[in-house]
Amino acid sequence: MAIMRYDGQDKKSGGIKMRQPPANTIARDAIKAWKITSAIFIGVLWLLTIAWFIVTMVFSFLYWYVTIAVIVCLLFTYVFVFLLPKLRWRRWRYEVFDQEIYIQHGILIVSRTLVPMIRVQHVDTKQGPILRKFQLASVTISTAATTHEIPALLETDASDLRDRISTLARVDEDDV
């Protein structure tokens, strides 16, 4: 293993390995899958609002509150169905090196993670009904302390990645 020796000289220049984002984006269809998922949740919200609207009509309550609810629903629909999936996709990146896995995600808070390959305990691929519709799968990487997920890769990419990581991670550990 190569350990960066810190001599205190190049302090202000900072590191280089995390300056660039990871190279690979996840599958483009992830946006559609995410849109459908949030549409389902927002749909429930709409149903509740409609039920409320009917109750308001029947018992002739004030229309004020229900109007606000409709506006909130519209706003949520725009933000969660149309805005966020695209932004999320644009931010999501990953790169697998021989020695480590490099992941970037997060819309407001951008988070970049390094997972050393020799610390990986197991890798899983996972596929729900929505991901299956688009032939996508997500890859979950677990260490003894953390779990990291790369969502929505093409099925073939996901299984290739899983196999690659599991081969690379198959290094004898000195001790735990």
Add this chain to the structure above:
Amino acid sequence: MSKPQRLHPAAIIFNFIRILREGIYAIILGFITFRGVSFMYFILALAVILILLITISILTWYRFTYRIVEDELRIEYGIFVKKKRFISKNRIQSIDLTAGVIHRIFKLVKVEIETAGSGSGAEGSLKAVTLAEGERVRSKLKKTGLEQEEMDMEVEIPPQPSFTVSFKRLFLAGSTSGSVGIILAFFFFGFSQLEQFIPESYYKNTLAWIIGSSITLIIGLGIIVLVLLWLFGIAGTMIKYGNFTITKNDNELFITRGLLEKKQSTIPLSRIQAVGIQESMIRQPLGYVTVFAEVAGGVANKGDDFSTVLFPMMKKAEVNAFLGEILPEYAVQQDEMTALPGRAQKYYVIRALLPLLLPLAAVLYFIPRFFWIPVILMILSWVIGNLRFRAGGYHIADDCLIVRYRTFNKITMIMYHKRIQAFERMQHLMHRKEDLATVKLSIIGVSGSGKHYTLKELAVADADQLADWCSYRD
């Protein structure tokens, strides 16, 4: 050796107490419900239940056998359903011997055998065996088995590094323990619950008397209560850490502690993930610290704060000498820390003040008379925010990393590159504009969970420096 053995008959008492403790609420409930007419029946039923419980306790003891066969500990138990548990010697992570008050009357110990499995509670537990038997089991199940026994004889010659906490130090530790506050909270909670049990007239009279008496008396009473609580805190620390001794054998640490309940535990050196130094707010001005370790696997002791205490109370200046003897690779200089940049300060202060804004507004609106309470709290929070900012920092020395932070207590963690499981760097919009980044380091914690250390608002250059240090790429 291969003959199945029973526990000491005193185990019946422990079984009984355990079952009784689980059923005590039902009994109390019954007591309250049947207080009236059917009280006789209740007593009768209680007697029957007690006899039943005693029978179960005896049967549990009778059916519980253990033996050591080759490299395994085999436990068989269960009254109706016979259960067998085999624990392989190679899988055993640690063996603890504990002696509670009842144990000590009979000169017994409890043997707890932990494997790497997750979940709470030890995987194998012998509730009551004689001390000699407990030590025999432990030496038989130790990883190196026979070699170890030979070693024990040789080892007598070179003195093993060993540290014992002095009575004076322990007293000081007790009197500065933060648990005073917790006990205080419990006390008030208990008091508010007590109201229900004291007859109302009596309670009212007392209250009237207290209100009627002079302010000085009330203050006097308050001081007495506080002093009592403080003494309780001292007693608690004394009981928990009395006779604390840590000894280093060749590849493990051996800790004995406890005044009433005696606890012996072994920590294999290879399982130590990081070493921490805690300076609590009260002890910091006195220059005292607590040294602890993060140990992988094992069981989270209830009541403990998940870390293993290596030494409860020592002068800050002595830490390096102590670690030099016990864990030489962790004895590193902790003085030249890379601090947080000045532009990070406002985030720390805002974070400390933010949760108080709403209470402040509420108090100002509803009870403006008491506006000084949130104001004082806000000043305290402001101070704490600044202290947190000042404490934050890191230092890299070859493949060793020192991280320092504060929530209330100032904590310095020393960890090695090979122990780090993941590294994360986080930035939000404001951070990006100001070249700041938050960094999170993960290591293995107890019971298969992770332990995470977050350093907020480092300079981006420093965060990237850390990333490079963590990275395995060439």
